[in-house]
Amino acid sequence: MLQRMWSRLAESFGIGGRSRTDRLHDDAEAFVAMLTDEHIARGMAPDAARRAAVLEAEASESAREAVRDEEPRAWLRPLTQDARYAMRLMRRTPGLTLAVMAAIALGIGATTTTFSAVDAVLLRPLPYANADRLVVVLHRGTNPVSAANFLDWQRGTSASFEAMGAAEYWSPNLRGAGSPEKLTGLRLTPEILPMLGVQPAIGRWPAGGAGSAREVVLSDALWRRDFGADPRVLGRALVLDTDTDVVVGVMPATFHFAPFWATHAELWSGLDLAPRASQRGSNSLRVFAKLRERVPLARAQANVTAVTGALEAQFPGSNRNVTVTPLKDRVVGDVRPTLLVLFGAVACVLLLACANVAYLLLARAAAREREFAVRCAIGASRARVIRQLLTESVVLSVTGGVLGVALATLGVRAFTGLAAESVPRLQGMTIDARVLAFATVLSVLTGLVFGLAPARTLSRLNVNRGLREDDRGATSGRASRNLRRLLVASQVALVFVLLAGAGLLLRSFAALRTQDLGFAPEGIASFVVSVSGSSEAEPGRRLAFYNDVMARVRAMPGVESAAAINHMPLVGDIWGFPYVAFDRPQPKPEDRPSATYRVVSPGYFETMRIAVEGRTFTNADRIGAPPVVIVNHALAASTWPAESAIGKRLRVPFGDDQDWCTVVGVSRDTVRTDLHDVPEPEMFLPLEQNHAYQSNAAAHYAAMTLVVRARSDAASLVPAFRAAVHEAAPDVPVSEVSLLQEAVDRGADGARFTMALLGTFALVALTLASVGIFGVMSHDVAGRRREIGIRLALGASRGRVVGGVIRDGLLAAVSGLACGFAAAWVLRTVVEGLLFRIAPLDPATFAIATAMVATVATLGCLLPAWRGSRMNVGRELK
Amino acid sequence: MTDRSRTTGALLPGSLDMLVLQALRAEAHHGLGIARRIEQMTQGAFTVKVGSLFPALYRLERAGLVTSRAGESENRRQARFYSLTAAGKRRLRSETVTWRRLVGALAHALDPTS
Numbered sequence: 001m002l003q004r005m006w007s008r009l010a011e012s013f014g015i016g017g018r019s020r021t022d023r024l025h026d027d028a029e030a031f032v033a034m035l036t037d038e039h040i041a042r043g044m045a046p047d048a049a050r051r052a053a054v055l056e057a058e059a060s061e062s063a064r065e066a067v068r069d070e071e072p073r074a075w076l077r078p079l080t081q082d083a084r085y086a087m088r089l090m091r092r093t094p095g096l097t098l099a100v101m102a103a104i105a106l107g108i109g110a111t112t113t114t115f116s117a118v119d120a121v122l123l124r125p126l127p128y129a130n131a132d133r134l135v136v137v138l139h140r141g142t143n144p145v146s147a148a149n150f151l152d153w154q155r156g157t158s159a160s161f162e163a164m165g166a167a168e169y170w171s172p173n174l175r176g177a178g179s180p181e182k183l184t185g186l187r188l189t190p191e192i193l194p195m196l197g198v199q200p201a202i203g204r205w206p207a208g209g210a211g212s213a214r215e216v217v218l219s220d221a222l223w224r225r226d227f228g229a230d231p232r233v234l235g236r237a238l239v240l241d242t243d244t245d246v247v248v249g250v251m252p253a254t255f256h257f258a259p260f261w262a263t264h265a266e267l268w269s270g271l272d273l274a275p276r277a278s279q280r281g282s283n284s285l286r287v288f289a290k291l292r293e294r295v296p297l298a299r300a301q302a303n304v305t306a307v308t309g310a311l312e313a314q315f316p317g318s319n320r321n322v323t324v325t326p327l328k329d330r331v332v333g334d335v336r337p338t339l340l341v342l343f344g345a346v347a348c349v350l351l352l353a354c355a356n357v358a359y360l361l362l363a364r365a366a367a368r369e370r371e372f373a374v375r376c377a378i379g380a381s382r383a384r385v386i387r388q389l390l391t392e393s394v395v396l397s398v399t400g401g402v403l404g405v406a407l408a409t410l411g412v413r414a415f416t417g418l419a420a421e422s423v424p425r426l427q428g429m430t431i432d433a434r435v436l437a438f439a440t441v442l443s444v445l446t447g448l449v450f451g452l453a454p455a456r457t458l459s460r461l462n463v464n465r466g467l468r469e470d471d472r473g474a475t476s477g478r479a480s481r482n483l484r485r486l487l488v489a490s491q492v493a494l495v496f497v498l499l500a501g502a503g504l505l506l507r508s509f510a511a512l513r514t515q516d517l518g519f520a521p522e523g524i525a526s527f528v529v530s531v532s533g534s535s536e537a538e539p540g541r542r543l544a545f546y547n548d549v550m551a552r553v554r555a556m557p558g559v560e561s562a563a564a565i566n567h568m569p570l571v572g573d574i575w576g577f578p579y580v581a582f583d584r585p586q587p588k589p590e591d592r593p594s595a596t597y598r599v600v601s602p603g604y605f606e607t608m609r610i611a612v613e614g615r616t617f618t619n620a621d622r623i624g625a626p627p628v629v630i631v632n633h634a635l636a637a638s639t640w641p642a643e644s645a646i647g648k649r650l651r652v653p654f655g656d657d658q659d660w661c662t663v664v665g666v667s668r669d670t671v672r673t674d675l676h677d678v679p680e681p682e683m684f685l686p687l688e689q690n691h692a693y694q695s696n697a698a699a700h701y702a703a704m705t706l707v708v709r710a711r712s713d714a715a716s717l718v719p720a721f722r723a724a725v726h727e728a729a730p731d732v733p734v735s736e737v738s739l740l741q742e743a744v745d746r747g748a749d750g751a752r753f754t755m756a757l758l759g760t761f762a763l764v765a766l767t768l769a770s771v772g773i774f775g776v777m778s779h780d781v782a783g784r785r786r787e788i789g790i791r792l793a794l795g796a797s798r799g800r801v802v803g804g805v806i807r808d809g810l811l812a813a814v815s816g817l818a819c820g821f822a823a824a825w826v827l828r829t830v831v832e833g834l835l836f837r838i839a840p841l842d843p844a845t846f847a848i849a850t851a852m853v854a855t856v857a858t859l860g861c862l863l864p865a866w867r868g869s870r871m872n873v874g875r876e877l878k
Numbered sequence: 879m880t881d882r883s884r885t886t887g888a889l890l891p892g893s894l895d896m897l898v899l900q901a902l903r904a905e906a907h908h909g910l911g912i913a914r915r916i917e918q919m920t921q922g923a924f925t926v927k928v929g930s931l932f933p934a935l936y937r938l939e940r941a942g943l944v945t946s947r948a949g950e951s952e953n954r955r956q957a958r959f960y961s962l963t964a965a966g967k968r969r970l971r972s973e974t975v976t977w978r979r980l981v982g983a984l985a986h987a988l989d990p991t992s
Contacts, residue, residue: 023936023958028928030957031909037953058927 032057082391089392090399096364097396100357104400104446106764107353109407112431112439114346116412118339119438120429121332126259129197133291134327137164137304141323141330144283147276149311149319153287156307160300164289165191168271169262172240172699173533173733174226179726182530182735183222183240185267186258187213195290196257203234203249212270216245219266220253241533241699245269259331260424261286280318288327300324317589335423337833338754344830345501345761348494350446352765355487355494356772358450361393362483363779365454372458386455393451394444401443405431408439422750453483484776485812488857492816495762495769496853497823501831502762503845505755508835512748515837518670519569520609523560524740525714526568527721530703534731537702539695543688545729546704550601552724553708558717560709563604564687566597568705569670570747571738579683581639582649582660595635595681596672597652599690599704605630605667607709614646614665622688629661633669635681650683656692657685675747676836705736714739754834766856773860777809781868788868798869805868809861817853821846894934896977897924899943899962899970906961908951909935935960943969 032053039049090097125131137153138145145153145166154164170185190208206215216238218227227233236247251268258265291300301324308319325333372385412429420426529549531537536545546564553562567573578592587593602617604610612630621628629650636645644666651660669679687693692701710717722734781788784805792798828840838845901907901915912935913926938944943966949959962970 024932027909027932027935027958030951030955031913031928033955034908034910034951034953034957037955058929 028057079391082388083395085388086392086395090396093364096360100360100396101400101403103353103357103768104397104443105403105407107350108397108401108404108439108443108446109411110346110761110764111350111442112405112408112435113411113415114339114343115438116408116429116431116435117415117423117426118343119435120427121339121423121425122336124425124428126328126331127198127254127256128195130290131328132326133293134195135289135291135297135300135324136327136330137287137289137322137324139283139323140321141325145285145287146280146283146318147273147285148278148280149308150285150287151273151277152311153304153307153322156310157289157300157303160292160295160303161289162292163191163195164287165189165195166271166273166285166287167192167258167262168285170267170269171530172267173530175239175241175533175731180533180731180733181226182528182733183267184262184264185216185269186262186265187269187271189271189273192257192288195288198252198255200249201252202231203247205249206268206270208270210272210274213272214243214245214269215248216240216267216269217249217251218247219251219255219268222266223250239533258286259327263424280315289324297324297326317591331424335750337830338750339423341501341830341834342754342757344827345498345758348498349761349765349768350442352491352494352768352772354446354450355491356768356775357396358453359484359487359772359776359779361450361454362457363775365389365458366783369458385458389455389458390448390451393455394447397447397450398440398443401439401446404443405436405439408435419749419753421746422753457483481780484780485808485815487776488773488809488812488860489816489819491769491772492813492853492857493819493823495765495856496817496820496849497827498758498762498765499849499852500820500824500846502755502758503849504831504835504838504840504842505751505758507842507845508838509748509751509755511837512675512751515675517675517744518610518668519740521740521744523710523712523714524608524707525710525718525721526571526705526707526736526738526740527718527734528703528705528736529725529732529734530699531729531732532699532702534729536729536732537697542702543694545732546601546687549706549725549728552728553706553721556717556720556724558711558713560711561603561607562706562708563607564601564704564706565604566599566693566704568707568738568740569672570674570740570743571736572705574673577652577654579650579652582651584639592653593639593681595631595683598682598684599687599693600684601687601704604684604707605665607707608670609709610670611668612665613667614663616665617684617686617688619688621686623691625689627657627659627661627689628664628686630665630667630684631663632667632679632682632684634679635683636663636666638681652683656696657690661685675744675751751834751836766852769853770856770860773809773813773857774863777805777861778864778867780808781805781864785868792869802865802869805865806861809865810857813854813857813861816857817850820853894926894930895938896970896973897926898931898934898938899966899973902944902960902962902966903970906959908949908957908959910951910957912960938966942966 032050035053035057036046036049039052040046044052126134128134147166150164150166157164166189168187170187172183172185173180174183190206190212193205200217201220203217205217206212218233223229223233227236233247233250238245238247256263257268289300291297304322304324308322312319409431412431416426416429529546531542531545536542550562550564553559565572567575575597576594577597578589578594580586580592600617602619602621605612605616614630616630617628631639631645631650639645639650640648645663646666648663649660650663651658667682667684670682671677672680672682687704693704696702706721708714708717708721718737721737725732725734824841824846831840897916897919898912901912901919907915909928909931913931916924916926935944935946939946939960943963944960945963946958946960949957951957
């Protein structure tokens with residue numbers, strides 16, 4: 001009995017001996033055969049006897065199917081049977097199978113890799129609890145907020161937000177045994193951590209109130225690096241700048257905050273805003289909030305707009321353009337267009353691969369016409385034939401898909417290696433369950449898509465035609481000719497779109513790299529010298545210290561010049577202050593223009609090789625001498641259009657230095673934070689005349705960036721710079737060492753990566769399309785061999801015969817180009833965001849792309865046509 | 879396609895199985911042989927088609943009442959021959975008794991004279 005159960009189970013899976021379906025086939029065949037014998041014995045002709053036997057036994061294919069369908073697991077067995085047949089077929093035609101596999105593996109591998117990137121960056125939620133409800137509330141979606149505003153907003157929006165907190169950038173010097181270390185951190189109000197839903201791994205979070213600023217929480221990385229992962233670190237005292245703080249907790253290794261702006265923070269402490277509760281002028285906070293459940297973003301935005309509107313009426317200029325943005329958008333919003341464009345491009349490549357594979361299978365289908373004609377004759381239904389063919393193509397595509405996933409693991413590694421720095425959240429890119437599910441579904445769909453063409457063609461066979469010896473058959477009828485035209489046109493369209501896109505990105509990247517930066521970055525090294533908490537910070541000593549360090553550095557062999565600036569372009573922070581021009585109509589305070597605030601030592605412009613009209617700062621420009629300022633071209637043009645700015649006066653109505661300054665020079669516009677920047681107004685004040693940077697004890701005024709131009713290799717001098725600073729003052733740390741040329745190169749990394757990827761896709765597409773068009777046209781010519789032979793024999797010139805074939809192919813190519821143009825027009829806004837100083841419909845790029853596609857299409861049509869016209873007429877007509 | 883009502887004696891379930899068992903009582907047959915035998919036994923009232931004969935045979939085989947082996951027909955055709963097992967013989971005997979009783983009762987019930 002057990003054996004019977006076992007054999008029944010085995011049979012239902014079609015393994016272990018002949019399955020019941022095979023038995024039925026054999027039995028039915030034997031039945032019909034014997035019946036046929038009887039008819040023949042009675043005198044019928046063999047064909048007629050067989051047909052009559054089939055009818056009499058009701059053993060037609062559909063009857064047998066009806067029987068099979070009654071058996072248990074009936075639906076599974078035909079599939080497994082078809083699958084095994086498909087694998088036998090694959091083994092019989094190794095060349096074709098290999099070609100198909102390669103195309104599918106490439107297509108699915110590339111698509112899966114790109115999907116993995118899209119998943120890691122765009123789809124996966126941020127690593128916080130209920131991350132989809134986290135938002136940021138900032139001016140213009142990105143600019144910092146003042147303390148008074150934050151507190152007012154917090155009070156007024158509790159209907160929409162279940163919590164609202166603020167974070168402030170904090171960069172203290174950790175002083176202990178050995179040289180001091182500059183750390184990156186954040187001060188957070190007590191609402192933030194509960195909002196994120198993450199618990200400290202050890203200890204606790206700083207409680208609210210005034211004492212929280214003296215309690216710190218370490219990141220896992222900092223804990224391991226500086227404290228040796230000591231489990232008794234809680235309660236340790238640290239000297240951060242001038243304060244003694246105590247460690248109260250350590251966060252888990254997976255915790256990262258903030259996900260944008262201060263992404264490398266490894267130290268968190270409490271933020272006590274009580275002393276600043278009325279400060280509405282200085283903006284340094286980023287505000288995070290959590291929406292209440294089921295409160296839509298629009299309602300929260302309306303709430304915020306109402307609150308800020310009332311505050312704006314009370315304090316004009318303070319509460320403008322405040323928007324509520326989902327945190328995810330703020331983190332990945334910039335890179336979303338690029339990733340989506342890349343995903344679209346790789347989908348085009350996959351479609352191209354499918355078109356090619358469809359054609360290859362169509363060609364193979366032509367060779368199998370007789371096989372299917374016979375099947376139809378003995379009664380196979382059309383649905384059955386389609387099902388079998390689709391199973392075959394799905395088996396092919398799934399096998400190719402498995403290879404594709406293997407390729408994708410390599411692709412993922414390459415992707416992360418190349419782009420992890422420039423794309424947020426890309427480090428999480430991996431082949432996980434979701435990506436595998438995507439790859440599986442994609443493989444099956446791909447198989448269905450390219451299997452449809454041969455399936456439709458073969459199932460519509462006219463049985464009589466198929467059984468004849470004629471080599472034309474169903475694959476050269478009108479329907480299949482249209483199909484071939486469609487294949488050519490679609491390949492041309494897809495290739496054109498990809499080529500045009502890649503060309504645009506190439507030109508955009510070239511423009512980015514060759515633009516005039518305003519300064520000469522080769523040989524420039526910069527580093528931050530932070531005196532906060534050291535004795536050098538005292539007023540009177542600070543300026544002397546900076547000058548001392550600069551003198552030491554200038555004295556080094558290999559150094560051409562050195563200077564100082566508060567924030568370095570491209571790599572440093574950006575501070576904006578409002579300014580007032582002397583002889584201009586005075587705007588209301590809230591409408592005052594603002595400019596980037598730069599404080600520089602004499603020699604800065606010369607060191608950076610920034611051209612200046614007028615003069616630059618000298619040692620004579622010190623406290624006591626007439627206050628001076630240098631403005632950049634953008635500021636001069638917007639404030640004093642059509643006149644020279646030199647001699648004009650302006651002042652900054654904020655902070656420690658509010659005197660009227662005379663403009664003595666106009667400098668060239670330079671890149672500010674990003675290579676894509678449009679020039680913004682900037683003003684330069686001399687360090688020697690600046691009270692804030694010479695005496696203000698606040699940490700953000702107690703640091704300067706030293707800029708050094710080296711004669712040759714700047715990187716090799718960095719240890720010498722550290723030594724020089726250490727000699728001048730051992731308790732002053734050196735941080736943020738950077739080489740400007742590297743920063744410039746890094747700034748173009750994103751554009752380079754996108755361009756390289758899209759260029760690769762375009763080249764792969766071009767290859768696929770070339771092979772595809774050539775193949776389709778060759779097949780067409782081969783199918784018409786007889787017809788061409790006859791026409792040649794009847795005296796038609798080779799030119800006319802060739803011309804007909806070429807015309808057909810070129811017509812398809814032209815319509816494909818037209819579709820390509822249309823697609824490019826439709827997609828122009830999507831691509832625009834990725835381009836730098838190039839229009840999305842740039843004529844030159846389009847012309848080149850058209851030329852490349854036209855060449856490929858023409859060659860693809862000409863070569864087979866030429867071969868067709870050279871055929872041996874006699875041989876073909878036999 | 880397959881008209882089951884004509885071939886399986888619609889009103890009485892299991893009657894085809896019975897006929898198959900009876901056809902095999904004397905000796906083993908291949909598929910066509912069984913069909914011919916049934917036709918003969920019922921004097922042409924039942925003509926069994928492929929679509930109903932073989933599922934019935936497989937059913938009986940699964941139930942252990944029938945067994946099969948490969949063989950050669952008169953015309954030297956490869957075919958599968960089916961025969962009764964001991965259990966099949968026993969089942970045939972008991973089913974026949976039940977059947978006769980059933981038919982007798984029905985006949986009595988439907989007799990216009992009683």
